[in-house]
C-alpha cells in the first residue's frame with residue numbers, strides 16, 4: 001500500500017520552518033561539499049515530514065517520542081537547530097514563535 005504524502009497546512013508550515021533553519025545554517029558555508037550536504041539533509045528532512053506517522057498532529061521532531069531520523073541525520077539536525085534556532089527569531093520571527101509554541105503545547109499536554 002502506498003502511503004499518502006502529508007500535505008496539510010500544519011505540516012506544510014513545518015516544512016517551510018525546517019527548510020528555513022537548514023538554509024540559515026548552510027549560509028555560513030560556500031563550498032560544494034556543504035551545498036551537497038544541505039541538499040541531502042533538506043531532502044531527508046522533507047521525506048521524514050512527508051511520511052510522518054503523526055500527520056497534522058505531529059509534535060516538533062525535537063520532542064517526538066518516536067524520532068524516526070537515522071542517528072547521523074538526527075545529530076546533524078540537532079547541530080542545525082542549535083545554530084539556527086536563535087537566528088530564526090531575527091530572520092523568521094513568526095515561524096520561530098509558532099515552532100516554540102507547538103513544542104510548549106505538546107510538552108504541557110504530555111507531561
Ligand code: SF4
Pocket residue numbers: 048049052053054058059060061064065066067068069
Ligand atoms: S521525528 Fe517524529 S515528528 Fe518528526 S518526522 Fe519523525 S516521526 Fe514525525
